[in-house]
Amino acid sequence: MQLYNFFNSSTSYRVRIALALKEVDYQHHGVNIRIGEQATENHIKLNPAKGVPVLITDEGNKITQSMAILDYLEQAYPTPCLLPDDLLTRTRVLEVSNLIACDMHPVNNLRILGYLKKQLDVSEEQKTAWYQHWIEEGFVALESLLTEYGHGSYCFGDQPTMADCCLIPQVANALRFGCDLTAFTKVLAIYEHCQQQPAFLKAAPNRQPDYIS
Ligand SMILES: N[C@@H](CCC(=O)N[C@@H](CS)C(=O)NCC(=O)O)C(=O)O
Numbered sequence: 001m002q003l004y005n006f007f008n009s010s011t012s013y014r015v016r017i018a019l020a021l022k023e024v025d026y027q028h029h030g031v032n033i034r035i036g037e038q039a040t041e042n043h044i045k046l047n048p049a050k051g052v053p054v055l056i057t058d059e060g061n062k063i064t065q066s067m068a069i070l071d072y073l074e075q076a077y078p079t080p081c082l083l084p085d086d087l088l089t090r091t092r093v094l095e096v097s098n099l100i101a102c103d104m105h106p107v108n109n110l111r112i113l114g115y116l117k118k119q120l121d122v123s124e125e126q127k128t129a130w131y132q133h134w135i136e137e138g139f140v141a142l143e144s145l146l147t148e149y150g151h152g153s154y155c156f157g158d159q160p161t162m163a164d165c166c167l168i169p170q171v172a173n174a175l176r177f178g179c180d181l182t183a184f185t186k187v188l189a190i191y192e193h194c195q196q197q198p199a200f201l202k203a204a205p206n207r208q209p210d211y212i213s
Pocket residue numbers: 008009010011012033038050051052053064065066067101109110111112
């Protein structure tokens with residue numbers, strides 16, 4: 001199994017957490033999205049959408065889109081299970097995961113922030129305001145969902161789920177961009193808990209071979 005990814009990419013980090021939780025070994029290939037390696041001819045052959053992560057399975061199948069990769073891993077390596085059997089809990093896990101993957105991440109992706117700056121000529125301050133606005137909107141919704149439906153040390157109970165795979169990288173990203181998350185106490189408690197867990201530590205940006213401080 002091979003994973004094309006970037007240490008600071010939150011979509012890559014989601015997949016690394018799932019791989020670590022399921023104890024699946026893989027070969028790491030760093031794709032430096034800060035210098036545009038995701039848009040090179042070689043990478044476009046792997047992923048025409050010019051992004052990371054890309055997983056190459058042991059059979060040589062190439063999968064793009066972190067949520068499709070998480071689904072593949074869930075089916076191929078069912079233990080530990082990251083999508084609970086209970087229908088409503090599973091739905092809540094997907095609700096939180098999709099809030100992050102579909103609503104929050106896309107509007108603050110590198111290419112969007114780059115377009116704001118280069119094509120629309122917004123200032124650094126305006127770009128930061130954009131980032132922080134969408135982070136705030138997303139975390140208000142996350143805090144509300146997790147307060148209403150979450151319980152235990154992880155998002156949904158005392159075992160990690162796909163929701164935690166998505167949440168922790170999103171929190172790490174927001175903190176890296178200097179967002180004030182102190183109002184989101186439930187989110188932060190889950191984040192702090194996960195930061196103590198070996199699989200989450202193994203997947204963290206600063207543990208990756210391509211890490212640059
Ligand atoms: N929806 C895709 C998004 C992939 C994606 O765009 N990843 C980011 C890193 S988190 C990326 O490669 N960005 C490069 C860019 O925006 O140019 C997924 O979940 O895999």
